[in-house]
Amino acid sequence: MVIPLVLERVYVIHLFIMSGIYSIIVLGVLLQFKLGLWNLGAAAFWGIGAYSSALLVRELGLSFWLSLPLAALIAGACALCLGSFFIRAGRVSFLLLTMVLNGVFVEIVGHWELVGGWEGIPRLPKPSIHVSFNGSVMEFVTKTPYYYLLLFLLLMTVVAFYALYSSRIGRTWSAIGLNSPLAAMLGVNLFRYKLIAFIIAAASAGMGGSFYAHYQGFLVPRMFDMHESFYFMLYGVVGGLAYPIAGAIVGSFIGVAIPELLRVGEMFQAIFFGIILILVILFARGGVAGLLGQVYPIIIKGSKGVIFPFFRELKS
């Protein structure tokens, strides 16, 4: 929180902001993964949120503060429609369908003049806050206000996910992930719980997308390409599948940090990431969050009730 005051290095703030945006999306990815929903199309909902927000602001003249929640709702509504079909398919079919969704989304947006086709939407207005009592306007000029807004959004999302995971809903999700036939025989409506997770993940991605659009100031279809979806899953795995909240954040930070620390070109970045992924799978099933948790027990303590039961042993 203190960071923008201490570090004037705008670029570092940018990295934090991007990590935060990714965290919001990866939170949803890990949630779905826990239920056996292998979603490789999260970037599509990210994009739906971003483009919806941009259109609402440009065509309907809404303020960003309204378009953000609306974008989340729109992304959630899309998930509701698609989910009814996607989720009833098997695991692999779901995976393929989400990939197809991602590809189709990019194609549609690329060929749609309203959103500028492949050139996208160039100049999105920056968010501003109208301070009513003296009529002045605060504009988001530097990166700093974006940082604080993102921090707020991320915090809000984390709290929401924590509330879910520590409730009966979270326990039911765990049950589905551990033994779904048994859960079904105990009266759990598998479809409904999976759909809820799918919608929540889509809505958070959509919210992240709206923020992303107005932060970047422009939108291009390629930003939501399928490989972004792969990266989200990757960040989740590296962060730690066992820790649905801490893992999402840790994984996203690593995911953004690595290309920066290794500025030797994309190919080498990919190799390094691959190596880290293999190391995680072989030695640290709990991911980096798990490793950190052994050093800073607060992560584990704070995750109490939120740990994926798959990796319980790591807790002790």
Next chain:
Amino acid sequence: MVVLEIRNLSKYFGGLAAIESLDLNVVDSEILGVVGPNGAGKSTLFNVICGFLRPSKGKVLFKGEDISKLDTHEIARRGVGRTFQQTSLFMMSTVFENVLTGFHMNYRVGFWKTFLHTTAARKEEQIARQKSQEVLDFIGLGSQKDVIAQKLPYGNRKICGLATALAANPELLLMDEPMAGMNYAEIATMVKVIGELRARGLTIILVEHNMYAVRNLCDRIVVLNYGRKLAEGVPEEVLRNKEVIEVYIGRG
């Protein structure tokens, strides 16, 4: 009073008839044994009753209602419970959490109230936790409540699995080889427990290979072979039936 009625049930997997023209009735508060060699269709029968599979032909009626086309959770909500053969537990959860999940159907509070952890939601959670503790104390696993299920010895796992299924308060319980892998002492205990359940009004369908248990518990048994009903009746008679013996031990 007939609790479960299976009418002319057939289940085909491609060309293979896993179950063929099966008729079966289960009466209130009885223990019906389903026996037969491996591959006879016993597990398939359970899977069809529970809704994991749809009948190819015929119907399943529970308390007079056709449940053939219902989803598993809807069938469970109507009062059908099941213990699974090896995997009747949430392995990576604690004993307490296992039993707690059994009370899932008791919750009335909706999504938003649960998410917001309202007083009503917390109250229901509290009640469920209390009941779970009572169940655990009753069956004697109270001291193990925070042990992860995977770390339990085999016998205790079975007990925990049964407790979880019972937490859901079923009227009809399908038990899939509950004695498998048990020693004599454990079998004797389980026989007592199941008898006790029947005394409390639970109707049970028991798939079991252990003949001691079958003889001592079942009011009637049905013998399946290659998906067909081979014999039905009181255990003493059925187990003396020549065909039944042949099926188990072979000819010659």
